Amino acid sequence: MAALADVKTRRRSDYNFALEYRTRWMDNDMYDHMNNSIYYLLFDSVVNTYLINHCSLHPPTSTSVGLVVHSNCDYMSPTGFPATVDLCLRVNKLGKSSVTYEIGVFERGVEEVKAVGGFVHVFVERESMKPGPKGMTDALREGLGKILVEKSKL
Template sequence: MALEALKSRRRSDYKFALEYRTRWSDNDMYSHVNNSVYYYLFDSVVNTYLIERCSLHPPTSSQIGLVVHSHCDYFAPVEFPSVVDVTLRVNKLGKSSVTYEIGVFERGQDEVKAVGEFAHVFVDRGSRKPVKHGMAEALRTGLSKILVQKPKL
């Protein structure tokens, strides 16, 4: 996706949000939140959504999501002390895979600070292979609620 389109993201482009209060230890030597913390936030918002809205129970679920792709585009720094809204949407929903988009917004500011992408493939817990029938129905139903419909050309 073009960087200009990502830079223009607003909170309203996302359908789920999780608040995060930055910690002193999140800052790096340049006095802004370290890039590794963004990936922690991506993992947190995705898994919070899966647990709260998709009936996923990681310790006992027969299917688990394996991360097969992730990246982040950074547009402006965040630094301690800040409160950020980590926002989530689904850009693509396949038979056994899902591609999420995560936006990071600092409280009180409209400009997106970073936009990330995170892809899961849901597999059988034991074999680590995609299941024949695809992801569980509860997962699909929950994820479809935050799926962004692309305009038809």
């Protein structure tokens, strides 16, 4: 994981994939900003959108599934309804059967990052719920490799 001082300086250009999200009234909590649980829902959405559209993953029929084994989020400043945010995605580490994602949340019209979070997926065989001998599929590895950042940019 990157140091908090580093993630505070993230910019959209630090990421290789983005998904637009328009906040909803129900995303706000009683403090009039987006509830922390919504951030995790959005992290899951941007990652799975990428996996389905760019890694040939078809969750209902795939023989492997990604299990979340770790998640985190650092909040820099609030956002809420009404707003449009860009959920920016990159891969910080790609292992044999695991992948570490980082997601930056940017509000339209604001350069500074609102939140940076992520999670670790371990891909396992659906039947055994254990990593397969090959780890993840070639299509998955190839697609994730397209958004893998260089170690010097971590």
